[in-house]
Amino acid sequence: MSDTKPFSELIDFIRSETDRHLREMDLPCEPSYLYEPIHFALKGKGKRLRPILVHLSGRGFDAEPVDLMHAGMAVELMHNFTLVHDDIMDNDHTRHGQPTIHKQYGINEAILTGDSIFALAQLMIGQVNSIPAFQVFNKASLSVCEGQAFDLEYENDPQITLDQYLNMIGKKTGELLSLCAELGAILGHKNEIVRNEMRNYGMNLGKAFQIQDDILEIFSDVEQMGKSLGSDITAGKQTIMTILAKKHDGWDQIEASNEDISSKLNRMRTFFIETGIKNRAEEMSNDFIQKANSSLLILKDDHRDTLNQFTESILNRTY
């Protein structure tokens, strides 16, 4: 497929190819205790943002398409493994438009399903036949676990600082996008300078994306997000909004109030707007986007344009 095709067609193509390869993975049926939930998890309507980034990064470096497909699927599988386990830990009920695995099948089934999808991810990255790819893949997988651990450790802790929050979202969301962007460079046999810029691009994009996600959790509508709103705040999670709100008078009372979630959410919205917290969070997200895009200056024009479009499209949530 040529890069002259419109960006959205390219994205659709990569997504449908990724979906097809995931569907056609050579998995046994037995034990059904394990493979039924695995099939269920993988048929969820994921946006496949991460494999798309692997492809968009790697195509511009002339990486082999077959390697990019394997690497993209490996990252998508790893991402799905973390979702299955995170949903148990956070007791979330819905994911990708269907029940979470532990709600549909049980906690034991969900633990094993996550473990096995992780093993499948390893087998997939092994197909790429590149030790550096394999090493960055697993450094990232450990970082994602650390990010989730920080997320749980920080719950309901009023002392958490902005730096701690940014470190946490860097590990939880940044590392995986960083991995995707770097894998493209590794599979295109680029040097450490390029790999480093691609890592920075993914990391900053991830932080921008997570901050924006925190804002949308409060300010979007349910249809737009595809999940219940305010659930992070109810669960005592650290978000950019609560981190910035701590310094403001009046926040403690809102947080402590026992009113129902929808009127609490309305009060929060007004508070975040009037105090300028919403603006401040949006500025931070924009700063990370600018940092992300500045890493792309090292690239050839076509390649940079494509990744700039990717940045824009995921932040506009056009898919």
Added chain:
Amino acid sequence: MSDTKPFSELIDFIRSETDRHLREMDLPCEPSYLYEPIHFALKGKGKRLRPILVHLSGRGFDAEPVDLMHAGMAVELMHNFTLVHDDIMDNDHTRHGQPTIHKQYGINEAILTGDSIFALAQLMIGQVNSIPAFQVFNKASLSVCEGQAFDLEYENDPQITLDQYLNMIGKKTGELLSLCAELGAILGHKNEIVRNEMRNYGMNLGKAFQIQDDILEIFSDVEQMGKSLGSDITAGKQTIMTILAKKHDGWDQIEASNEDISSKLNRMRTFFIETGIKNRAEEMSNDFIQKANSSLLILKDDHRDTLNQFTESILNRTY
């Protein structure tokens, strides 16, 4: 260290070196939510049977000691990951002489701890710099998950056959020992014929070991096993004893009885002896040992002698 040293000294040396390397692994302290339970899990008094097998297999094939250390640690880490998660699923309270991770820290912590130890295992096998080693490592990790799934799926199912049971223990216990024996051959650059015999050795050894474990669960004393007896049977697990007992009159009544566990265990002991089930299970274990040792005929005398001693020592539970 020379192979002329007594076998037990060699084993002690490999175990203490493995323990030292595990202790000295370069792990961060933060998030303590994650790394405290990881340290706790890894300091348990494991027997390190699997790394020992990697070394004993690989030394005779002149594999590099540093590769064997990395591969052995990787297998031990993978084994520990499965134990942490299995203990959640089976709700076991004690492991390696200390509380299980979910009992000591909580279920979320234990899920993440297992995940992270699995990621550490991947980083460790990546140190070996061998794609074949990496591929067999992850095929085995998926098989172990499948084995655990069969184990849970088969609970309290009276229809499970001997073949199903043997397939289940092959995956749950055999595959990991099979991996250890094969890794030695891979790291010694041996051909497919040798690799295959080593795989068979480990698989049959694993089945013998598991059958013996099932027998000991009923017939040993608590000190010898280091865990509570009869717990598998109470949990409705399939064991070689219950599989063989199904065909015998009188078993249904014993199984259904509501008496306390110690008098039930006594009744079972008498039943298994009088019906010849204990003998039959012992014969099956011996058959697998003979099969295992016949695979070693391909090896040089010294190498075969060492592995024969390993077979004997793990079945005699001398450590």
